[in-house]
Amino acid sequence: MIQKIKARLAFLNLRKLGALTLFFMCINLFSCKDDKPKTATPSTGKINSLSIVISDQLWNGEVGDSLRKKFAAPVDGLTQEEPLFTITQLPVKILDGYKTISRNVIIIKKEERNFFKFEKDQFAKPQNVVHISGNNVAEIIAHIEKHGDSIADKFKETEILKNQEIINQSLLDDKKIRDKFKVSLKIPSTYKYVMSRRNFVWVKREILSGNTSLVIYKVPFKTILKDDDVVTNIIEMRDSFGGKHIKGKNPNTRMITEESYSPYFFSTILDGKRTYETKGTWEMKGDYMSGSFINYAILNRNKREFIIIEGFCYAPSTDKRDLMHELESIIKSVKFLK
Known part of the structure; x- marks a missing residue:
């Protein structure tokens, strides 16, 4: 009888052990899934x-006025006013049970807490979500004024990366550029080579209302840094190369920098190298053609020279913001070869 009781207890213990083992296996299974x-x-x-x-x-x-001033301000260097971002206003109630998956989002609320927060990939990827709240209008505007420029810069950076992702889907063979200038560029395959000289390459994409172009060349160190007037030197340089290589349909026409407007000038870094960025408008001397340009002069200290990469467009009946943004995205893909 005692032996039967002991055997029964042992059997029950084994069943408990098996149940516990199964329980922990399930926990582990779900943990692995999580x-x-x-x-x-x-x-x-x-x-x-x-x-x-x-x-x-x-x-x-x-x-709303403060937001539009920051995020719908005119883009520098275009021949007509176009906003920095195309804004869609959405009601606050849209957040009830719904997650916005727009790439760039600003959420404004009037509530008791005075709050600013930047969230990366909160509801989707890639995504920037900015939360701003305040107890009154003055507190909300203070956040917009304080953080607006850095928010816009972050949004622009995300849009450059998104454009480069689109560009990378189908690329032009940049061997000619690599061989001549020892740099690589990710250029869409919709661009075609239209000129290749010893120190000058021009690629162009035809669009319904005109075209967009990229030119690449190099100049000695002193061309841009011969004195303190860097902007004037860059304008003289681009007018020289434009006048030599880029002509209009009529005889004795040549591309120059628009004389009526001063260009925008910035310093930046591309591929770890000091770079001068110049934005403005160009015109065809002796013709009625004109458009926008963005010029990057990238300093290569090792060779004491500048690599010049410029994008420009001719699209008289089309908005130019996104065309110029694509050109900027291409130029910012530049990599110096080792």
Whole structure:
């Protein structure tokens, strides 16, 4: 009898042990599933678009004015006024049970807490989400004024990367550029070589209303740094190369920098190298053609020279912001070969 009781107890213990083992196996199974990376929802939106979640009352008042001043300001260097971002206003109630998957989002709320926060990939990827709240209009505007420029820079950086991702889907063979200038560029295959000289390469993309172009050449160190007037030196340089290589349809026409407007000038870094960025408008001397340009003069200290990469467009009946943004995205893909 005692032996039967002991055997029965041993059997029950084995059943408990088996149940516990199964329990922990299930926990481990679900834990493993939870540990697996979840696929992020792809963000959406056209290039240079921005969604602002805000009440109509705030949007139609001083807060909306402050937002438009920062994020719909005219883009530098275009022949006509076009906004930095194309803004879509969305009501706050859209957040109730819904996650916005726009690439760039600003959420404005009037509530008790005075708050600013930047979230990366909160609802989708890639995505920038900016949360701003305040107890009153003055507090909200203070956040926009304080952080607006850095927010815009971050949005622009994301849009450059998105454009480069699109460009990378089909690329032009840049061997000619590599061989001549020892740099690589990721250029869409929609561009074609139209000129290749010893120290000058020109590629062009035809569009319905005109064309967009990239030119690459190099100049000695002293061409740009011969004195303190760097901007004037860059303009003289681009007018010299434009006049030599880029002509109009009529005889004795040549590309020059628009004489009526001063260009915009900035210093930046490309591929770790000091770079001068110049934006403005060009015209065809002796003709009626004109358009926008963006010029990057990249300093190569080792060879005491500048690599010049310039994008320009001719699109008289088309908005030029996104055309110039594509050219900027291409230029910022530059890599110096070792």
